[in-house]
Amino acid sequence: MPENLADAWYFTDQFSSEILFHNRLLSHKCRTLDPESAAAYYIPFYAGLAVGKYLWSDYSPKDRDQHCEMMLKWVQEEHPYFNRSNGWDHFLVMGRITWDFRRSNDQDWGSKCIYLPSMRNITRLLIEKNPWDYFDVGVPYPTGFHPSNPSDVVLWQEFVRSRERHSLFCFAGATRGMIANDFRGVLLNQCRNSAGSCRVVDCGGNRCSNGTSEILETFLDSEFCLQPRGDSFTRRSIFDCMLAGSIPVFFWRRSAYYQYEWFLPGEPESYSVFIHRDEVKNGTLVKSVLGKYSKEDIKRMRDKVVEFIPKFIYAKSNEGLGSIKDAVDVAVDGVLKRMKEQQEYGFKW
Numbered sequence: 001m002p003e004n005l006a007d008a009w010y011f012t013d014q015f016s017s018e019i020l021f022h023n024r025l026l027s028h029k030c031r032t033l034d035p036e037s038a039a040a041y042y043i044p045f046y047a048g049l050a051v052g053k054y055l056w057s058d059y060s061p062k063d064r065d066q067h068c069e070m071m072l073k074w075v076q077e078e079h080p081y082f083n084r085s086n087g088w089d090h091f092l093v094m095g096r097i098t099w100d101f102r103r104s105n106d107q108d109w110g111s112k113c114i115y116l117p118s119m120r121n122i123t124r125l126l127i128e129k130n131p132w133d134y135f136d137v138g139v140p141y142p143t144g145f146h147p148s149n150p151s152d153v154v155l156w157q158e159f160v161r162s163r164e165r166h167s168l169f170c171f172a173g174a175t176r177g178m179i180a181n182d183f184r185g186v187l188l189n190q191c192r193n194s195a196g197s198c199r200v201v202d203c204g205g206n207r208c209s210n211g212t213s214e215i216l217e218t219f220l221d222s223e224f225c226l227q228p229r230g231d232s233f234t235r236r237s238i239f240d241c242m243l244a245g246s247i248p249v250f251f252w253r254r255s256a257y258y259q260y261e262w263f264l265p266g267e268p269e270s271y272s273v274f275i276h277r278d279e280v281k282n283g284t285l286v287k288s289v290l291g292k293y294s295k296e297d298i299k300r301m302r303d304k305v306v307e308f309i310p311k312f313i314y315a316k317s318n319e320g321l322g323s324i325k326d327a328v329d330v331a332v333d334g335v336l337k338r339m340k341e342q343q344e345y346g347f348k349w
Contacts, residue, residue, distance in 0.1 A: 160245030219244030
């Protein structure tokens with residue numbers, strides 16, 4: 001790694017997007033202190049951090065819902081602009097996957113925040129969205145790379161583009177022993193049986209939760225990186241992989257193609273490989289599929305991955321990266337565009 005980029009790397013928590021967005025929006029160039037002139041209204045509520053402590057322990061559904069209910073009560077009672085539009089021009093960041101906020105009954109997982117009536121029209125930025133909910137928008141998982149200026153980004157892009165790679169593919173993950181026919185176990189076995197072609201990082205326990213140098217080194221050394229679904233359809237590793245210039249291999253379309261339209265190329269084949277999971281379960285060897293790609297194909301896909309790196313990283317500077325738009329800039333542009341379209345076409349509920 002370039003020594004002068006060491007200060008740009010952190011052990012960033014994968015659920016920290018609420019904080020990253022809030023810090024940037026406080027000084028964002030589009031911010032106005034005049035609510036009458038605002039095109040969109042940001043609600044500075046940390047929904048994911050609020051519910052996180054209540055998810056696994058012995059807490060009641062009321063405990064999991066209380067903070068979201070308090071926020072909505074506050075917005076409705078104290079902010080007339082919310083009631084004026086019924087929330088359609090408001091947005092917030094929810095730093096977990098959408099399923100953590102979609103509890104249908106008291107026996108299920110998570111909070112019912114998204115199902116509360118006042119949440120109906122609010123645009124929600126989540127690290128994993130429900131593809132069939134218009135108001136869910138998928139935003140990138142935070143990685144550990146937070147550049148301070150455009151030159152940091154360019155230097156990193158040049159580094160990963162020119163990196164010499166020794167492995168055809170890699171897999172960083174862990175099996176789910178309690179799951180019958182665990183797909184990740186199938187991939188791990190194929191990887192271990194592909195001596196000299198595949199590198200494995202065992203992420204059993206919590207060893208890889210917020211990234212490790214071993215994961216980064218593995219991605220930097222590999223042409224392709226396998227990206228099966230995690231505990232949900234998405235995983236932070238998708239962005240760690242692409243940040244290292246490794247080409248992602250997906251087995252579920254919902255892992256990326258139906259999630260991050262604002263941040264990734266519109267043509268999936270331009271930057272990734274898709275192998276249906278059933279083909280692998282039925283005996284297709286990942287090594288054989290990836291081995292058919294020529295050096296020219298790999299270079300073309302890597303160039304596209306590297307081109308899009310700025311769009312899925314979060315800058316360190318509260319002022320952003322100037323001429324380069326990072327994930328926050330892309331998200332704000334997208335939110336403002338959809339608010340404008342809703343206003344023009346009367347797309348309100």
